[in-house]
Amino acid sequence: TAIYDQLRSIRLWQDGKKNITAIDALEQYHSLFEKVGIRFISQNPKIFSVFQGYKYLQLEEVNYTKIEGFLGLVKDTISANDELIYEYLLNWFAYIVQNAGKKTETAIILQGLQGIGKNVFTNVLCELLAGYSSKNITDIDDFVGKFNAAIENKMLAIANEMKNFGESRMSNMDALKSIITEYSFVVNEKYIPKHEVENVVNMILVTNNIFPIKIENNDRRYVVCKCNSVHRGDLAYFTTLCN
Known part of the structure; x- marks a missing residue:
C-alpha cells in the first residue's frame, strides 16, 4: 500500500551496508506498537489509553x-x-x-x-x-x-x-x-x-x-x-x- 511504500522510503540508520528503513524497524519492533485493547485510561502498556494528559500543567504554587x-x-x-x-x-x-x-x-x-x-x-x-x-x-x-x-x-x-x-x-x-x-x-x-x-x-x-x-x-x-x-x-x- 501507499503507507508501506512511504515507510520503506524513510531511512532511519545504516547497519553496515544496509539502510534500515522505517518498515524494517516496524517489522522488528512491532510488539512495541501492538495493543490488545483500548480504555479511557490504563496503566497497562499493552492497553491504549485515550486519556493522554491535560492541556494545562499543574502549578506548584497557586497565585x-x-x-x-x-x-x-x-x-x-x-x-x-x-x-x-x-x-x-x-x-x-x-x-x-x-x-x-x-x-x-x-x-x-x-x-x-x-x-x-x-x-x-x-x-x-x-x-x-x-x-x-x-x-x-x-x-x-x-x-x-x-x-x-x-x-x-x-x-x-x-x-x-x-x-x-x-x-x-x-x-x-x-x-x-x-x-x-x-x-x-x-x-x-x-x-x-x-x-x-x-x-x-x-x-x-x-x-x-x-x-x-x-x-x-x-x-x-x-x-x-x-x-x-x-x-x-x-x-x-x-x-x-x-x-
Whole structure:
C-alpha cells in the first residue's frame, strides 16, 4: 500500500551496508506498537489509553490573584453565596480533575436567568478539560438518543437548554439517570455497529427554566444551584473577568 511504500522510503540508520528503513524497524519492533485493547485510561502498556494528559500543567504554587475573579463568580453567582454549595462545586470539579476517568455519580443543575454568567463558569471548566469535554450540548439525543457519540470519552458534558428534553420526558429522565451513574453505555454511530464503551462523563445542566427537570424526593443524583443574578447586564464586570 501507499503507507508501506512511504515507510520503506524513510531511512532511519545504516547497519553496515544496509539502510534500515522505517518498515524494517516496524517489522522488528512491532510488539512495541501492538495493543490488545483500548480504555479511557490504563496503566497497562499493552492497553491504549485515550486519556493522554491535560492541556494545562499543574502549578506548584497557586497565585490566588489570578483566580479570585473566577472564584468570586462561583461564590456569588453560581452558588448564590451558599457556602456549602460553593465548597461542593469546587470539590466536585476537583474530584474529576484529580481522578481522570472517574465519575462523581451526581449531576449539577445551574438554574437562573440568562446573562448572569452560568456559561462563563462552565466554559472555564471545559477549557481546563480541553479534549475531554463538550461545552454546549443542546440536543437530548446526544445523551440518550440514537447517535450519542458526543459524550464518548468525555469527562464533562454541558447540557445547555436542551431544546427537546420535554419530548418523551419520562423516558429521557430514566435514560439520564443511567448516564449519570452507570459505568458503561451503548454508543450508536452512523455506519458503525453498536458497541459498549466506558462511561466517564460527568454532567452539568444549564437552564433558565423554572422547572427544568423532575426530581424525585429520594433522588440523590442531582445538585440544584439556584444561581444569583447579581452581575446580570454588567458588561464591565464580565469583560474584566473574561480578560
